[in-house]
Amino acid sequence: MARVADQTEGPAVVLERDADDASVAIVTMNRPGRRNALTVELKVALRDALREVADDTSVRAVVLAGTGKSFCVGQDLGEHAEALRAGAGSSFDTVEQHYNPIVTAIAGMPKPVIAAINGGAVGAGLGFALACDLRVAAEGATFGTAFAAIGLTADSGLSATLVHSVGASRAAELLLLGEPFGADKALEWGLVRAVLPPEEMLSGAVELARKLAAGPxxxxxxxxxxxxxxxxxxxxxxxxxxxxxxxxxxxxxxxxxxxxxxxxxxxxxxxxx
Missing domain, CATH: 1.10.12 (Lyase 2-enoyl-coa Hydratase; Chain  A, domain 2)
Structure with a gap:
């Protein structure tokens, strides 16, 4: 069974190997006090960790997870507000510097990536989850786009991955209205492979990663x-x-x-x- 990163301040991202299968890497976003909101610190650490496991030929499957009660709730708006005040023209440089490389690292990973969705997956957090190849969610996990609520369009590839996952009509509804939906609806729409009790969700994702790691x-x-x-x-x-x-x-x-x-x-x- 994989270890779960301590829910205390520490590394923004914890990179470890599954104790039972060292060919499985677990990349864990570790800012539970902020619901794993995407600060520059977390984005840089996540980008670098994903690149590291992508290049490591001893890693045959990857689990992307989050500590605490959320998977990732998207951009840290407090930090974003500071960037806007400092200069709106450069405040979105993070898309090219962080968001796009993170999604590219996940989607382009030459090995399977499983999202272990323990709680809220919102905005870019949903984008990261949909960039993964397979997803397992905990009962009670919630999903949402959230971009229109702050006057923005999608990033993190959501305008493509959401359409491919649920179709253009439902994607438009989710992006325009921004209404949240739960794990059961995500399962019904095919966004997640399974919905498991919270205490079994990570082990279920890791078990799936082990199965894939043993494959071609x-x-x-x-x-x-x-x-x-x-x-x-x-x-x-x-x-x-x-x-x-x-x-x-x-x-x-x-x-x-x-x-x-x-x-x-x-x-x-x-x-x-």
Whole structure:
């Protein structure tokens, strides 16, 4: 079972390995007193931690979590107000410096990323969760966009990931009205894979990460790229990209070993190469 970061002041982001499977990394946002609101400190630490696990070939799956009662409630508005007073023209530099690199690191991670949503996932926090490949939520977790309420449009990729997840009509409703919704509705809409009791949510996410870490991680990386490309590309280009990816995967030890294992009626063992 993974350790949960202490709910006290400490590192803004805790990066650790699952005690039972060192190939699973847990990246935990650790500002529970602020509901993991995104200060510059937290954004920088999260960006750097995600880049670190992305580059670490010994990591085969990642869990993104938050301490306390919230997953992440989005931008810290107190800090944002200070930035606006100092100069509105530069107050949104954080989008390019922090938000976009964080989402790119999650979505472009060459390994599966699971969001463990313990509580509120709002604004950019929802964007980070939807950038992950799979999501597990705790009973009582809440979700919302919140941008229109402060006169803004979406960031963190939500204008794309929300549409891909729930369709354009519902995405428009969620972004324009900003009405919050609960874990049960998120499950009904397919935003989360499972809703678990709060005390079981993290262990459920880690168990899912362990399962994926034991799988064909090279194929997973190609699947992630294929989904992203397929969502925005014409069918002929999708077919060509799929064929090229299959050719690359056909040369891997994982593929050859899995075919032989199937013929021998035994469970395959994947090496990630």
């Amino acid at each position: 991680t090279v194929a997973y990386a190609e699947i992630k790229k294929a989904i992203a490309f397929g969502a925005v590309s014409p069918l002929p280009e999708v077919l060509a990209a799929e064929g090229a990816a299959q050719s690359r995967l056909g040369l891997t030890n994982d593929h050859a070993g899995a075919v032989e294992a199937f013929l021998a009626k035994r469970r395959p063992s994947f090496e990630g190469r």
